[in-house]
Amino acid sequence: MNIAGNRRALRVSALALAMGVVVVAGCKRDGETAAPAAPVETAAEPAAPTVAADAPVELRDVIETSPQAVVGISYPPDIARYPGLAKALAGYADSARAELQQAVDGLGNDKPTMPYELSLSFEKVLETPQLVVVTADGSRYTGGAHGEPLVARFVWLPEQQQMLTADKLVADAKGWKAISDYVADQLRERVATRLSGDELEPAQMQESLRNASRMIADGTGPSADNFSQFQPLTGADGHIAAIRFVFPPYQVGPYSDGTQTVDVPAAVLVPHVAQDVAGLFARG
Template sequence: MNSVVNRRALRASALALAVGVVLLAGCKRDEGDTTAAPAAATSAAQPADIDTAATPAAPVELRDVIENTPQAVVGISYPTDLARYPGLAKALADYASAARGELQQAVDGLGNDKPSMPYELSLSFEKVLETPQLVVVSADGSRYTGGAHGEPLVARFVWLPEQQQMLTADKLVADAKGWKAVSDYIADQLRERLATRLSSEDMDPGQLQESLRSASRMIADGTEPSADNFSQFQPLTGTDGKISAVRFVFPPYQVGPYSDGTQTVDVPASVLAPHVGTAYAGLFAQG
C-alpha cells in the first residue's frame, strides 16, 4: 500500500513540477483581466466521437507525459490500472492524442517565434468508478495557446466491461421525450442555483433582473434537449452497484460564464430511468 501511495505521489509531484511554472504564469497573464474570453469549444475528440465498437482492441500502454520546451509545456497523467480494459484505454489515448495534436498545430504556427508565455497542455485522467458493470474515467484539464484564458478540456468516459463498449449519451436516452425530461430537470436546477447565488449578492433590483435574464439565456441554450448538450456524464451508484443518479457535466461557457467554471447537475434515477434505452435499463436502480 505504501509503495502505491508513494508512486502516485511521485507521479503527481512530477506532473505538478512540469506544469507549475505555466500555471503560475497563467495567474500573471490573467491578472487585472476582467473581460471574459470568447467561448472556445473543446475540439479534442469527445468520447462519443471515438470508435468504440465492440471488437477486441489491441493492448494500449498508457504512459504519463511530461515535456518542457521553450515553446510548450505538456503534462498528461493516467490511472495506472486500465490494462484490463483495452478499449477504454484506447479511447483515453485517442482523446489525449487529439488534444496534443491541436496544441502542436498551434506551436507549429509559431514558426521560429517564441511565445511570451509557453503554450500548455495539462490533462489528468482519473478513474472515478469501477464495478463489474461500469468503469468511469474523468478527464479534466486545459490547453493554452495564447489569449486571456486556457481552453477547458472536460470529458467523461463510461465503459461497459461486459459489452466491451462505451456508453454514450445518444445510447443512454432513447428518444427526444427523454431528453426533454432531462433538459427540464437540469435547467430548473441550474436556474434555482443561479437565483440563490445572485440574490445573495449586493445588486439593485434592476441589475439583479438583468443578470438573471442574461444567465437564464445561457442555461436555456446550453440545455436544449439534445444528446449533444449532455454528452459528458458519469453514473453514480448505490450500495447495490446500480445507478442511483447520473451526474451531467457542463464545461465553462456551456451554461454559464468562464468564471463559473465546470458545473454539474445530478439527475436521479427516478427521473432518468423511464427514458433509458432498453439495453441499459438493468443498470439502474428500480423503484
C-alpha cells in the first residue's frame, strides 16, 4: 500500500472508532434572487466584498455526533496549496452536510431508530505539475434499508487554475458517441462474463442480459452528463494514458453492483478531446 493509501486507512479507521458507523449525503441550496437596486444619479454603491478565487481555504476534518446524526469528513492534508480546488471540495462537503441537516430538521423533536449518518472521504490520488486529482467517496443514511452512495471526482489543472470537467474534455457529440460505444461494450461484456458463471437457463440468461443492457444504454448515452465523474490515469511520462470513467450505483447497474468504472485508453480519446487539453494526453 502506498503512503496515500496508508493515510486514508488511518483516517477511515479513526472515524469508524469514533462514530461506529459512517454514511454520506449531498444537496444544493436554492439560490436567492436579489431585489433590484433603486436607480440613482450618483455613482453606484460599491459591491459587497467577495472572496478572491485564490484566497486560502482552510479545510479541517470533521467528527460530530449527536443522538440524531453522525458526521465524518476527511480531507487530504496539503490540498490548501490549490485554493481553487480546496474551495470546490469545501463546497461539495458543505452541500453534503446541508442535505443531511435538512433531513435531521425534518425529524423535529423525534429521534430516529438509527442515527442519520454522513461519511465523506476526500483523497488526493494524483499530483503532477499539470494535474491534481481528488476522489470523494462516501454515503448518506437518512432512513431506509441502506445508505445512498455519494461518488465524485475532481480534476484540477494547476497551470490553468481551473477544473477539468467532462464538457471541457471532449470537443463534440461525435467524441461522446465513440466513448459511449466503448464504455457500453466493456460493461456489457463484463455482465455477460458474470452471468455465464451463474448457471442460468438460456431464457433467464437472455432476460438478464436484456435488462442489464437496458440499464447500461440508459446510463452511458453519448452526453457529457453521463460521463461527469472521471479521473485521468497517467503513464511514466506524466501524460494521460487513459481516463477512468466512474459510474455510481444505479447509473449502469443495480445497487448490488456498487460503483463501476471503465478505463478508456488515450488511443480512443485523443481523436476527440478538446484542443486546449490535447497536450495532456499520451500519443502512440
